[in-house]
Amino acid sequence: MNIIVCVKQVPDTEEIKIDPGSHSLIREGIPNILNPYDGYALEAAAEIKDKNPGTKIIVVSMGPSHAEAVLRECLSIAADGAYLVTDKAFAGSDTYATSYVLSQAIKYIQKIEDITFHAIFCGKQAIDGDTAQVGPELAEHMGYSLATCCLEAEEKEKELIVLQETEACRKLIGVAYPCVITFTKPDHDPRFPTFKRKIEARKAVIPHISAKDIEGIDLSCTGIKGSPTKVKRIFVQTGRKEGVILEEENIEEITRKLYSIIALIGEEEKTG
Amino acid sequence: MDYKKSNDLWVFIETKENGAVNSSGLELMNPGLKIAEKLKGRLVAVLFGDAVEKAVREVAEYGADQIIVAEGEQYREYSADIYAAALSCLLKKYAPAGILMAATNNGREMSPRAACRLKTGLTADCTDVGFDEETGCLLWTRPTFGGNLMACIICQNHWPQMGTIRPGIYKKEKMNKEHVDVIREAVVLEENIDRIKVYETMYEEKITVDLENAEIIVAGGKGVGSAKGFQMLEDLAKTLGGVVGASRGAVENGWISHAYQVGQTGRMVSPKLYIACGISGAIQHMAGMSSSDMIIAINQDREAPIFKIADYGIVGDVQVIVPALTKIILDEKRKKLCKRDK
Ligand SMILES: Cc1cc2nc3c(=O)[nH]c(=O)nc-3n(C[C@H](O)[C@H](O)[C@H](O)COP(=O)(O)OP(=O)(O)OC[C@H]3O[C@@H](n4cnc5c(N)ncnc54)[C@H](O)[C@@H]3O)c2cc1C
């Protein structure tokens, strides 16, 4: 089975700080990491390969040249090959444009690798934007079936069996090939890179794919120009007003106060 | 694209398998109405399902001028393939200016497919939607960069303008219109378009918790100290008629399953009351709960960031305060019952 995993390099949002004075994002020194959900997608692919060693796992990322770092990380964990899709014409893409470029790049990779992918694995969402849209839109551009928010996948002859998480339950579903599956955090931790793979990954040549490589790509659908949505304004939420701090020594007093606050909510419920 | 835009605003109403409406859709009717007025168009509710008569009557009570129903066996259970195909067909046919959908798992799965099919933009998981006077577009507001920033997004020159909105942000508000048009649409889809088979549905008790629609959440973090500590939170939640949630810190310690995790990589909630117990208030946690109506935080550390967004902050030990609070609520309840009996 052939799987392509879409991975994105993202700023570690845990490290992001807001400058309290200017209310702007402090970007300096924020490490870039592999989007954690894409790590889960790679892990799911690696588990399929554990059972079926004939499985081929390719990773692809669209982004600037330093995104090579996350591709190397994937190579050191489980991937057999990696491609970086990079071009000024792709910069500033929203999810619609990103998924279009990725769909074109994936078709191109199929051609040069001379294989077809049974499945495209994505993270459920990228932690910088949290849109969770690129996977489903990619499915649409490719005309593939789709399942989102999955934890595990198992290869069967005609379909992929996946464990999907919804608000209310978990479902075991069969998704016909070719398909796009997006992954969320499984119940176990993903594997780590091995030392041997790490050394190989460091030396690996990562081909770059640019707009001119992809025959027939419609550049009016890429980059800022090809993005239907525009960011009009960015602001720091100062929204919530600072609340009241209760610091009394007396537990009885604090809980009584809390009780009266909570009881008010209950009252509203009845009248509202 | 050939899209003769009308001024109508659509709201997509999800139904459950038994044909009942999901309240996350009804919540969008009120903001939808305000936008429809600005657009000088009608407010149209769209629903899919099987045996949805009751649902149609219910939706009619929330200010719809028109209700479009795609009804039939094939719509009983949600399927990304079928729902996305039918929705894009209807959007093409009626060409509304925009559509609001709830940011449920299903909503977030089918909306990008429909948007992509119509070659239009989509703004996901918004915490607000309004009308931008300057451009005449819908103005979508959503958190980004893990909740560190808010972005206002518009979709100009592409239609329909689409977005999903986090459940619980708006409150349902009944409003009857004099006349509601009901249109039944037999959307004919290609055969065998559903490429998904459901083999097994597992309603494990631990996952059936519906945090998104809960009105009261008692959430615990590392400060709760143990799985036993969560039992204490469970007791408080039960007393209040709420459910338990957790921070990643608690989940990573194995005290509670990931299904309960609130935050960027967990669930997005906005209950009437969120009680954060022993949670420091990391940005990723706050991304999932800062739109709660009221936040009460209990933490030993006066400097904990959670106090910055809490309406009421209690500096103290959860091990002491939580049981005391449960007790007082139970006592008061009992008192009330006694009074009533007399
Ligand atoms: C990509 C990414 C995604 C993430 N997604 C999420 C997410 O979705 N949800 C999430 O929650 N986190 C998420 N995190 C993790 C997040 O950054 C924090 O690490 C986590 O929220 C911390 O959990 P905590 O508040 O329980 O623990 P801590 O930060 O350790 O806080 C424990 C708090 O308990 C207090 N305390 C201790 N003992 C007591 C006591 N007896 N009584 C009262 N107070 C006490 C302490 O003062 C402290 O403030 C994510 C991180 C990353 C990198």
Ligand SMILES: Nc1ncnc2c1ncn2[C@@H]1O[C@H](COP(=O)(O)O)[C@@H](O)[C@H]1O
């Ligand atoms: N630039 C990109 N390159 C490769 N994959 C991407 C890119 N952007 C998004 N993806 C994939 O799409 C998923 C969802 O991203 P998003 O819709 O941005 O939340 C990610 O987890 C990745 O698997």
